[in-house]
Amino acid sequence: MSEAAIRFEKVSKSFGSRTILKELSFEIGKGDSVAILGRSGTGKSVTLKLMIGLLEPDAGDVFVLDRNVADLDASGLSELRREMGFLFQSAALFDSISVGENIAFPMRRQSKVDESEIRDRVEELLRQVKLDGEYDKMPADLSGGMKKRAALARSLALRPSVLLVDEPSAGLDPITSEEIDELLISIGEEDETTIVIVTHNIPSARRICDEMILLDGGLIRARGDLAALEASDDEVVKKFLSSQSGG
Amino acid sequence: MGKGDKSGVGVFLVGGFLLFALGLFMIGDRRQMFTESIDAYADFADLAGLQNGATVRVSGMDAGEVTSIEAPPTPEGKFRVRFRIIEKLQPIVREDSVASIQTDGIVGNMFLQVEAGTSGAPQIENGRGVKSVEPFQISDFLDQAKQIVETADELLDEVKQDLVTIVRNVNDVAEEAETLVAEARPNITSMTASAKNIADDVEGVMNDINAGKGTVGKLFKDEKVYEDLKSTTETLKKVSEDVSKISSSAGEIIDDAKQKDVVGKVDQTVANVRDLTAKANDLLDKFQKEGDDGEPSMTDDVRQTMASARETMTDFAEDAEALKHNFLLRGFFKKRGFYDLNEISPAEYKAGERAPGYPLDRVWLHSQSLFDPSTDLIKLTDEGKRAIDRAFGEFIDHVKDDPVMVEGYAGVDNPSEAYLLSQRRAAAVRGYLINKYGLRPNYVGVMEMGRVESTAKDGKPWDGVALVRFLDKKEKKALDKEQKK
Amino acid sequence: MRELIANFFDDAGRMGLFGLRGFRDAFRKPFEIPEIIVQLGSLGVRSTPLIALSGLAVGVVMSMHTRSSLERFGAEALIPNVLAIAMIKETGPLVTALLLAGRVGAGIGAELGGMRVTEQIDALESLAVDSFKYLVSTRVVACMIAQPLLTTVFNFMAISGGFLAETMLSGISFELYFQRAFSSVPFRDYIPATLKTAVFGFLIAAISSYLGYNARGGAEGVGRASTQSVVASSIILIIVDVILVRIIFFAFPEGS
Numbered sequence A: 001m002s003e004a005a006i007r008f009e010k011v012s013k014s015f016g017s018r019t020i021l022k023e024l025s026f027e028i029g030k031g032d033s034v035a036i037l038g039r040s041g042t043g044k045s046v047t048l049k050l051m052i053g054l055l056e057p058d059a060g061d062v063f064v065l066d067r068n069v070a071d072l073d074a075s076g077l078s079e080l081r082r083e084m085g086f087l088f089q090s091a092a093l094f095d096s097i098s099v100g101e102n103i104a105f106p107m108r109r110q111s112k113v114d115e116s117e118i119r120d121r122v123e124e125l126l127r128q129v130k131l132d133g134e135y136d137k138m139p140a141d142l143s144g145g146m147k148k149r150a151a152l153a154r155s156l157a158l159r160p161s162v163l164l165v166d167e168p169s170a171g172l173d174p175i176t177s178e179e180i181d182e183l184l185i186s187i188g189e190e191d192e193t194t195i196v197i198v199t200h201n202i203p204s205a206r207r208i209c210d211e212m213i214l215l216d217g218g219l220i221r222a223r224g225d226l227a228a229l230e231a232s233d234d235e236v237v238k239k240f241l242s243s244q245s246g247g
Numbered sequence B: 001m002g003k004g005d006k007s008g009v010g011v012f013l014v015g016g017f018l019l020f021a022l023g024l025f026m027i028g029d030r031r032q033m034f035t036e037s038i039d040a041y042a043d044f045a046d047l048a049g050l051q052n053g054a055t056v057r058v059s060g061m062d063a064g065e066v067t068s069i070e071a072p073p074t075p076e077g078k079f080r081v082r083f084r085i086i087e088k089l090q091p092i093v094r095e096d097s098v099a100s101i102q103t104d105g106i107v108g109n110m111f112l113q114v115e116a117g118t119s120g121a122p123q124i125e126n127g128r129g130v131k132s133v134e135p136f137q138i139s140d141f142l143d144q145a146k147q148i149v150e151t152a153d154e155l156l157d158e159v160k161q162d163l164v165t166i167v168r169n170v171n172d173v174a175e176e177a178e179t180l181v182a183e184a185r186p187n188i189t190s191m192t193a194s195a196k197n198i199a200d201d202v203e204g205v206m207n208d209i210n211a212g213k214g215t216v217g218k219l220f221k222d223e224k225v226y227e228d229l230k231s232t233t234e235t236l237k238k239v240s241e242d243v244s245k246i247s248s249s250a251g252e253i254i255d256d257a258k259q260k261d262v263v264g265k266v267d268q269t270v271a272n273v274r275d276l277t278a279k280a281n282d283l284l285d286k287f288q289k290e291g292d293d294g295e296p297s298m299t300d301d302v303r304q305t306m307a308s309a310r311e312t313m314t315d316f317a318e319d320a321e322a323l324k325h326n327f328l329l330r331g332f333f334k335k336r337g338f339y340d341l342n343e344i345s346p347a348e349y350k351a352g353e354r355a356p357g358y359p360l361d362r363v364w365l366h367s368q369s370l371f372d373p374s375t376d377l378i379k380l381t382d383e384g385k386r387a388i389d390r391a392f393g394e395f396i397d398h399v400k401d402d403p404v405m406v407e408g409y410a411g412v413d414n415p416s417e418a419y420l421l422s423q424r425r426a427a428a429v430r431g432y433l434i435n436k437y438g439l440r441p442n443y444v445g446v447m448e449m450g451r452v453e454s455t456a457k458d459g460k461p462w463d464g465v466a467l468v469r470f471l472d473k474k475e476k477k478a479l480d481k482e483q484k485k
Numbered sequence C: 001m002r003e004l005i006a007n008f009f010d011d012a013g014r015m016g017l018f019g020l021r022g023f024r025d026a027f028r029k030p031f032e033i034p035e036i037i038v039q040l041g042s043l044g045v046r047s048t049p050l051i052a053l054s055g056l057a058v059g060v061v062m063s064m065h066t067r068s069s070l071e072r073f074g075a076e077a078l079i080p081n082v083l084a085i086a087m088i089k090e091t092g093p094l095v096t097a098l099l100l101a102g103r104v105g106a107g108i109g110a111e112l113g114g115m116r117v118t119e120q121i122d123a124l125e126s127l128a129v130d131s132f133k134y135l136v137s138t139r140v141v142a143c144m145i146a147q148p149l150l151t152t153v154f155n156f157m158a159i160s161g162g163f164l165a166e167t168m169l170s171g172i173s174f175e176l177y178f179q180r181a182f183s184s185v186p187f188r189d190y191i192p193a194t195l196k197t198a199v200f201g202f203l204i205a206a207i208s209s210y211l212g213y214n215a216r217g218g219a220e221g222v223g224r225a226s227t228q229s230v231v232a233s234s235i236i237l238i239i240v241d242v243i244l245v246r247i248i249f250f251a252f253p254e255g256s
């Protein structure tokens, strides 16, 4: 068994009286690419935020790169986060600065990074997410898909060893979607990056990921590669895959 | 973030700060903080609300500010007010400069006023003190003024005693000399000797006197009398200095009730001094001969002493005069309708321009009955005194309120002689009146009318003295009104 | 009612602590200097025209009012003094602060509220940025720096406005006017009154950052944060000013 990059141990999370996650436990190995599937509102985004410490579990522990996220102090958490990339479902670009500056932002936060180096890296990332020449656009002037890609570029800027992406291809046409998938695949392969993708796009998940986790009602309904899931006779799994694979 | 933004922030920060600093500078400049300045101090028992940071003015010019106020260590001690004044003004601030606490306009800010000093005193040095006048306190001032006037009066009384003695003595001597001359006269005439003999005789007598022969001579040579006179003169000088101090700080008086008292006393003092001076002058007129050995004779000594006394008294009179004309006190004198009866010149008096008011009664006293005809000296005869008493009887009910003028007339041809004679006659009568009836000297004036032609049948000019009672201006107005009705 | 008061103090306490933490964090590494400069630009530089114009207008109006009341006593000569002391001691600091509570308070409330509901604050956190320090501390510091400077601008513009009005009415010279204006302002009025506005800046930034940073509920929540920022900071400003005036009075007594 490969060493775990992310490990959930009986993680529970609720908002008010609503319980979202119920003693959820799983492991994601280093360098693995895993897709988290599930119906809207099951808590996929919450799970991702728990991984990067934006949310804290009510009970149980979240380990990322062998560190218990809840136990980390501010500087420890910062250190951990510098090794991670996070793509928000809402993109969450800083709307007071340009697209290029958004992407450059994580690099600028690192001390002693050469300006030209930053410039080159931003250009490269813009090319990778198919946003060449959009450096000076303001986020408000972008379409939803473009924002998503710019935000992806920003999360990739520091070459994270753990990449968490929340619906990267939502709102993208099939061709661009495929190109983004290619990018994620290449990142996963080249840099031994651990990738966790929340997606509703089964073909995309299939292309990128080795494994899938299906969340339902705060628990893992099913886990395994696509073949294993397709072989499952669970009603929910069947329904999920059948409705999605056609789309 | 663009470059424009950054430089905008730079301009904002630097500009804002400079503006703030400009404010600091302007405030500091107004308080003379950036001008070279020196520190000085003044002590006050009462601060009258003076605060740290209050403006300091030197002769009215903004010159700095109060830098600290130290509380006194004991109840008797004074607050030490330290202040700064710009160096430019250092030359006019002397060690005898006087600091006082004053109020500024309607805002009522207290400020420290420092008067320029006198050029005789040394310049103020850094860290040294100047004199101070306590903030105006009516009662304090009046007490002080009263006290000074009282001591002045006392001193004058003493001086008067001495002077009166001297005058009497000198008068005796003069009379004696006169008698001698008179006795010698028939001899001289009969012998039809040369004028030199007369002169020799007179001179001999005078020499005897000067040599200290006889009781008269001794008196003249009496060092003690002389010293007394001298020392009283010194005292007078001091008094006048004191008075001049009061009059300079008199600008602070406002009180009404007590004022009259002070003024009255000053007046009286002044009049007393005048009297004395006049008498002394009279005396000196008779002893103006110089000793022939060149040494200053007794008369010279007396003259000199009297001259300095007169000088002193003139100073004193001037100071008192200044006090009277001081704008705060002026009212009291104005109300009276005249400043001083003795100020009125005969010309003005005759023209009726500056008469003290409305003449009520005029009583004639002829010179033959008044004065001893056997001597040139103006000496009231007993008959004359009775005549005066009789004449004055008509006035006696009013003398407390109304000024009385003693008009002197002389029937001689020479105008200057007429002037002098009329003045002496009037002065003699006035002196008699004041002494006998205890009149207020400033309410009894002397008016030398000189030679005045009369309308009488015999065509002779007026010769004698007239007593005139006047209403003062206010009363005159009231009377005018009544008469109109 | 009692609950309302209790709530008020509860909120005020939270905001105060929030702001103090923001102020304290500004002095911890890494210093967010570039961001402070950005904030000085948007809070300070961009408020300057508003403050300058308002100052000018207030100066003109005040000097005219002052004139009409001083005229009765024949004390027109005191107009520069009265205007300057009124401006520098109280009117300038308070009016500037209220204007900025409107402009900057609303801005901060809306901006941080927007960042909160669009997850930009979370995004900052995910990028290993201390969002509190990055957003709140910088604004607190920028406001504390900008406030005294803007107050100074206001004061000078108001005094200049007074000059314009005065010179038209009485033809007073520039030099005499400014000499008079500054002659009755002591340092103990000028410096504390100007520097106390740093506290106003602190309050505006702390209150509006607090409301924005903790905004909830989408666009509506952002709007609420923005409005509340203005209302809360204006009220608290005035209350605190009363206290500050007393404190300054004790710290720099008239006679010291």
Ligand SMILES: Nc1ncnc2c1ncn2[C@@H]1O[C@H](COP(=O)(O)OP(=O)(O)OP(=O)(O)O)[C@@H](O)[C@H]1O
Binding pocket: A015, A020, A038, A039, A040, A041, A042, A043, A044, A045, A046, A047, A089
């Ligand atoms: N900060 C929060 N406060 C309160 N409730 C929350 C919060 N974040 C998420 N939730 C609730 O948790 C549940 C899970 O939300 P989450 O965003 O994880 O869903 P999701 O699985 O990502 O759905 P989708 O596929 O639509 O994005 C939702 O019902 C949401 O209302």
Ligand SMILES: [Mg+2]
Binding pocket: A044, A045, A046, A089, A166
């Ligand atoms: Mg989601």
